[in-house]
Amino acid sequence: MTDAVLGGALAAEAAPGPHEPDLSPRRLRRRHAAERRFRLYGLAAILAALAMLVLLLATIVGRGFTAFVVTEIALDVTFDESVIDPAGRRERDALAEADYRALVQAALLARFPEASDRARRRELLAMLGADAPYALRDRVLAEPRSIGQTRRTWLKAASDIDGLAKGFVDRRLAEGDRRVSDRQLAWYDALVADGSVARRFNSGFLTQADSRAPEEAGILGALVGSALTLAVTLALSFPLGVMAAIYLSLFAPKNRWTDLIEVNINNLAAVPSIVFGLLGLAVLLNTVGLPRSAPLAGGIVLALLTLPTIIIAARIAIEAVPPSIRAAALALGASPLQAALHHIVPLAMPGILTGTIIGMARALGESAPLLMIGMVAFVVDVPRGLTDAATVLPVQIYLWADAPERGFVEKTSGAIIILLVFLMTMNLVAILLRKRFEQRW
Amino acid sequence: MEPVAFRRIEIMPSIGSLTKPAASETLAEADVAPKVVARGVDVYYGSKQALKQVSIDVRRNEVTALIGPSGCGKSTFLRCLNRMNDTIEGCRVQGDIRLDAEDIYAPEMDVVALRARVGMVFQKPNPFPKSIRDNVAYGPKLHGMAATKAGLEEIVEKSLVRAGLWDEVKERLDEPGTGLSGGQQQRLCIARAIAVSPEVILMDEPCSALDPIATARIEELIDELRENYTIVLVTHSMQQAARVSQRTAFFHLGELVEQGTTRQIFTNPHDERTQGYITGRFG
Numbered sequence: 001m002t003d004a005v006l007g008g009a010l011a012a013e014a015a016p017g018p019h020e021p022d023l024s025p026r027r028l029r030r031r032h033a034a035e036r037r038f039r040l041y042g043l044a045a046i047l048a049a050l051a052m053l054v055l056l057l058a059t060i061v062g063r064g065f066t067a068f069v070v071t072e073i074a075l076d077v078t079f080d081e082s083v084i085d086p087a088g089r090r091e092r093d094a095l096a097e098a099d100y101r102a103l104v105q106a107a108l109l110a111r112f113p114e115a116s117d118r119a120r121r122r123e124l125l126a127m128l129g130a131d132a133p134y135a136l137r138d139r140v141l142a143e144p145r146s147i148g149q150t151r152r153t154w155l156k157a158a159s160d161i162d163g164l165a166k167g168f169v170d171r172r173l174a175e176g177d178r179r180v181s182d183r184q185l186a187w188y189d190a191l192v193a194d195g196s197v198a199r200r201f202n203s204g205f206l207t208q209a210d211s212r213a214p215e216e217a218g219i220l221g222a223l224v225g226s227a228l229t230l231a232v233t234l235a236l237s238f239p240l241g242v243m244a245a246i247y248l249s250l251f252a253p254k255n256r257w258t259d260l261i262e263v264n265i266n267n268l269a270a271v272p273s274i275v276f277g278l279l280g281l282a283v284l285l286n287t288v289g290l291p292r293s294a295p296l297a298g299g300i301v302l303a304l305l306t307l308p309t310i311i312i313a314a315r316i317a318i319e320a321v322p323p324s325i326r327a328a329a330l331a332l333g334a335s336p337l338q339a340a341l342h343h344i345v346p347l348a349m350p351g352i353l354t355g356t357i358i359g360m361a362r363a364l365g366e367s368a369p370l371l372m373i374g375m376v377a378f379v380v381d382v383p384r385g386l387t388d389a390a391t392v393l394p395v396q397i398y399l400w401a402d403a404p405e406r407g408f409v410e411k412t413s414g415a416i417i418i419l420l421v422f423l424m425t426m427n428l429v430a431i432l433l434r435k436r437f438e439q440r441w
Numbered sequence: 442m443e444p445v446a447f448r449r450i451e452i453m454p455s456i457g458s459l460t461k462p463a464a465s466e467t468l469a470e471a472d473v474a475p476k477v478v479a480r481g482v483d484v485y486y487g488s489k490q491a492l493k494q495v496s497i498d499v500r501r502n503e504v505t506a507l508i509g510p511s512g513c514g515k516s517t518f519l520r521c522l523n524r525m526n527d528t529i530e531g532c533r534v535q536g537d538i539r540l541d542a543e544d545i546y547a548p549e550m551d552v553v554a555l556r557a558r559v560g561m562v563f564q565k566p567n568p569f570p571k572s573i574r575d576n577v578a579y580g581p582k583l584h585g586m587a588a589t590k591a592g593l594e595e596i597v598e599k600s601l602v603r604a605g606l607w608d609e610v611k612e613r614l615d616e617p618g619t620g621l622s623g624g625q626q627q628r629l630c631i632a633r634a635i636a637v638s639p640e641v642i643l644m645d646e647p648c649s650a651l652d653p654i655a656t657a658r659i660e661e662l663i664d665e666l667r668e669n670y671t672i673v674l675v676t677h678s679m680q681q682a683a684r685v686s687q688r689t690a691f692f693h694l695g696e697l698v699e700q701g702t703t704r705q706i707f708t709n710p711h712d713e714r715t716q717g718y719i720t721g722r723f724g
Contacts, residue, residue: 254530324567328630330528331561332580332637333553342579343569 060416067414070202070215071157071165073128073191075107078150079140090144100133100140104155112187123183129156129215154198159214159407164188165199168406179406205414209382210396214407217400219418221382225295225375225390226364226422228383232299233306233363238356240303241310242345245352248311249318250326250340269308276305277369285373292374296386301369306359313355317348349437357430361423367394393419474542476501476641476671477522482536484517484526491517495536495697497690499641504663504672506686506703508679510718513692515675519643522673523559524552540641557584560634564646566626568618568633573610576618576629577601580637596636604632605662624655631662635670642666644674648681660685679719683707691715 081088084098108124109115115124132155139153140146156162160179163169165188175182191197209221244265252258280301284290290297321344329339345352370376376395383390391399393415400412475498484492492514499505499522507515517526524545526532538545545555557580568576577597580586587593597614601607606628610621618629627647634642644663648656663672663685676682682689683703690700691714699712710716 322567324563324565325569327525327528327563328567328569328633329579331523331525331556331563332583332633333555333557334579334583335553338583347570 057420060413060420063410064413064415064417066166067205067410067417068202069166069199070204071162072154072198072200073157073161074152074154074196074198075104075111076150077103077107077136077153078110079103079136079147080106081148084140084147090147092141095140095144096137098137098140100136103136104128104132107153112190115183120183123181124187127158127161127184127187129158130213131156131216154200156204156215157197159405160184161188162215163406165197166410205411209380210378210391210399211380212378214403214405214411217408217411219393219396219411219415221379222391222393222396222415223418223422224382225379225396226392228295228386228390229298229302229370229375229392230360230364230426232296232386233302234356234360236300236303237306237310237359241307241356241359242314242352244307245311245314245318246340246345249315250344251336265308265311269312272368273305273366274368274372276301277372279304280369281372291387291389293377293379293389293391294387295375295383295390297373298370298375298390298392299386301373302363302366305366305369306356306363309359309362310352310355313358314348314352317351317355318344320351321347346437350434353430353434353437357427360426364392364419364423364426365394367392367398370395393422473501475499476541477673478537478539478542479518479521480537482518482521482534482538484514484521484535485533486529487531491695492521493695495692497697497700499671499673500688501671502667502669503687504667504674504685506682506689507673507675507692508677508682508689508718509692509698511677514695515690515692516645518692519645519673519675522641522643523556523561525556525561527552557637558639559641559643560637560639561643562627562630562634562645562647565650566623566630568621568626568629570617570619572615573601573618573621573629574614577632577636580633584637586637600632600636601629603635603666604628605658605665606632622655624651624658627651627655627659628662631659631666635666639670641671641673644672646675646677649677656681679707691718693718 080103083102084100085091085095087094105121105125108128109121112124115121135155136153157165160169161184164180164185169178169180171178171185180188188197204216205218207220208216208218211217248258248262280297284297284300285292290300325343325347326339329343330336334342367376370392375391376399377389377391378399379389379391381388397412397415397419400408400415477497477499479498480496482492482495483490495514495518497505497518507519509515520526521534521538522540522545524534526534534546540555540558544550545559569579571579574597577600578593581593581596587596598607598611601610606625609625610616610629618626621629627650631642631647647663648659651659660681663674666672667687674682674686686703688700689703689706691698691706691710691712693714699706699710699715701711706715707719710719
């Protein structure tokens with residue numbers, strides 16, 4: 001042993017004895033190098049993740065932002081009294097039922113008189129969105145004075161013309177291979193030439209529900225559906241989850257039953273979501289008789305899905321509060337419930353909220369269990385209550401991604417943008433709430 | 442909670458018969474019944490017995506020090522006195538412990554009311570992560586001790602003054618209690634405990650996390666508090682026991698080996714285990 005010490009002192013690089021610290025420069029260098037390498041790996045991992053995130057967001061935003069823009073065509077529409085209100089009584093019902101399609105047709109023909117035969121007229125009419133007559137009706141109802149006048153009116157273009165305006169149509173293709181005919185191209189160019197084509201913010205995308213016509217399809221129905229569903233989910237799973245966690249962590253005796261419950265909660269968190277959908281179908285719809293496609297049923301199913309996540313996160317948060325805080329409260333004469341509600345739960349709140357937001361984010365992105373209870377329906381009305389037929393954002397995205405029309409491609413990405421914005425808003429609210437509760441001890 | 446209407450004076454068979462009171466301790470023992478009387482207390486953690494047949498008297502307005510090596514059961518005994526052992530899974534307490542002749546383990550005893558009468562200060566300062574004011578006001582609020590805000594403020598001030606902390610914190614009552622120094626935090630915990638006007642204060646090694654200066658302050662405070670409260674103090678420091686306590690009980694391996702006046706224990710222990718411990722031969 002003494003020899004080894006002497007030897008080590010004499011030659012720094014010499015192998016150290018069996019029980020001495022090896023502080024040779026070579027070994028230290030290796031340790032530092034390993035440290036640097038590890039940091040580099042970490043940095044690389046973060047950069048890779050960031051790059052993928054940027055790629056994802058760039059793709060979605062790049063594809064989706066056109067969903068927020070719509071092409072409109074200006075026409076001089078003659079609000080012919082003989083068509084709208086032949087009786088001249090200005091009765092609302094009569095005005096609402098007039099043949100506005102004829103007005104659209106007349107306005108188009110006035111602009112392009114060369115479309116004389118039936119086929120050309122149909123092509124011409126197809127340049128405007130299917131909703132154009134209703135737009136005229138709404139305008140007349142809002143402003144009956146315009147009857148009998150000719151006014152320049154902006155009308156939504158059909159989805160194909162919208163795509164043409166956004167550059168999705170390749171003019172070099174043979175006529176039969178593209179969605180816009182040669183004649184329509186010529187008319188479109190003529191309209192562009194005299195400034196009768198404009199691109200505007202597509203407010204309809206944010207204020208309307210789904211439609212078969214891409215230019216009319218909006219996200220509001222699914223957005224409201226998601227909001228209603230998540231409201232039900234939160235209202236059920238948050239109180240239930242937090243109460244269950246408080247009871248299990250602070251009040252329940254530790255025995256075989258509570259162990260069993262704990263194991264099952266953990267298992268439940270790993271159950272595939274579609275199983276919850278089947279449960280919802282069998283129990284909520286078939287046995288309890290809740291309405292199909294309703295946010296109420298969807299919310300309950302998603303609450304079941306979210307509950308284990310919230311319970312597990314809340315238990316971890318509650319058990320992370322120092323036991324000395326509970327002891328202090330109990331020693332002052334607080335009842336166990338008071339100790340829990342006055343001290344432990346407020347201190348655990350940031351963790352509970354984190355778990356809740358993770359659960360809610362999962363619920364927001366969930367579509368499989370909702371398919372089972374009929375929330376995959378094509379719904380053209382914005383739901384007004386918990387029992388109205390509704391769909392949710394991810395299902396809407398799935399429906400649009402599945403639709404054959406070219407116009408739905410950008411709608412799909414647009415809907416994804418809305419979903420992400422919804423998610424970020426939710427997260428932001430949670431972060432703000434968490435900040436309010438955050439305290440150190 | 443029943444008021445202490447039948448505060449009958451009970452003369453328990455005195456264990457003190459083992460120990461002869463020192464000359465200075467001529468206060469007639471029989472005149473004043475002890476504040477806390479424990480007889481034959483056994484405590485089990487699961488199947489392990491932590492305390493064996495502990496019998497002890499805690500006298501009014503005195504500091505009783507519980508000393509002994511780690512794991513000897515002195516903290517366990519302390520926690521029997523406010524039933525904090527109830528919160529420990531698998532802990533069983535047998536025997537008879539009376540606070541002013543009331544059986545604190547009787548089924549009709551309300552633990553919440555008991556803990557309002559028997560306060561506790563812990564080893565590690567554990568203020569709530571709330572303002573200094575809220576820390577002190579929490580107990581009085583729990584027990585409805587003040588009807589008005591002003592009344593509550595008065596209790597807060599009185600408690601902080603008694604804990605010797607008022608002058609240091611009166612300007613910053615709304616700052617978090619956790620922002621104080623360790624010694625200040627412990628005095629805040631003492632203020633919090635005395636705010637509910639307990640009769641007995643249990644202190645579980647209150648200075649073990651503090652530096653000598655903060656320790657000295659707490660010891661001074663304990664000496665002052667003795668005037669109004671009965672104090673039971675668990676300590677690892679024999680000097681501390683000698684400095685602040687009037688009576689000392691020595692625990693060893695779950696047994697109460699010896700109790701008596703502090704002077705007697707430290708100058709003339711009857712048991713050789715006590716002798717060995719206080720002279721530093723083990724422990």
